[in-house]
Amino acid sequence: MRQKKIKDATIENLEKLGVLLAPTPLKVDASKKITLEIGSGKGRFITSLANDFPEEVFIAVERDQNVCYRLAQKKSVLELKNLIVIMDDAEKLNEYLVDVKVDNLHLNFSDPWPKKKHHKRRLTYPTMLNQYKNYLKKDGKIIFRTDHADLFVDSFQYFNEASFIVSDCNWALAPSDYMTEYEVKKRVSGPIYQLIAEQNHD
Template sequence: MRLRNKPWADDFMRENDNIVIQNTFDYKGNWQEAFNKKQPLHLEIGSGKGQFISGMGKQHPEFNFIGVERVKSVIVGALKKVLDAETENVRLVNEDAEDLRDMFAENEVDHLYLNFSDPWPKNRHEKRRLTYHAFLEQYEAILKDNGKITFKTDNRGLFEYSLASFSQYGMIIEEVSLDLHSLEDDLNIMTEYEEKFSAKGQPIYRCRAKFNI
């Protein structure tokens, strides 16, 4: 689906540069300076329109959250949600970082979220999947020793691939759910995609894993 250009997006982000961080790569190793309080740092890759990260920020004031979203016309929707939620612990980054190690220092992140990533179903596109081993190397570098990854998707094929990828990398898989919403997890914050797919009866898959240190 083609996204509509929003000519006001740049001005809107500049007006709220306390939330949408500028000079992103200058913060490497010092991300706590972007927040009012020093707290465990949680990172979402591909924040979309921001329903998840704004909801998490409101539900968990004891954590600091960073949402990375490369599409400018999408991240301004996330910015609106963060403003509406009136949270002080959420920051957004409008970057297409090829390597997260350019943006975050080693052992800087406590928890990483991958929500409804593009499944890239064709075999020739395997390297683009966010659970491909080259991405896992990045996550391992920036996560603290006990840091975890929470992965959610509606795509059974990507979920099975990701479980295999985690296992082959030597990670410890702590939780696997083949129908997340049947658990009635009150702490689960749904993304926009999650609401859409769940309303159609599509099961939502979730796993939590950590690196074997």
């Protein structure tokens, strides 16, 4: 859905809020647990986690300028020094996470791209899953959440093709303290699906 343009969501203001706008290798304490969310939206999910676990590191990625501005505002209001915000495409993350390995990678309610000719744009498509391996720890997990049944079913095949094992699957995920704005809105109209996948090292 097209986002309403925000007058103050300028590049200058995003920079003032500390948003990374161009590929820059991140310097992160590798001894800390690191969580990455791709497609963070307005940031309800990732800012809630970062606020509750100040000893951990969180990285939020959002490509939409207006939405990213809302996310950055939340970070600023909550004074989250443990949250890094990136405004860029997921395909460029290799340039940011050069020396970073994450424990958990969250894909929350990403675009389902329902038309078959667009399936390769899905964030769970095998080409993307193989890219994630570059910055996922050996025992790291991908947590995928969606309300789109066809995307959820298709993703099982994608994870299998990319040599991931689905270690947990939930076809009716219960509400929690950590939900996106979209999830809160969509829960009234149908089930939320979630799977957890790990790399198959055999």
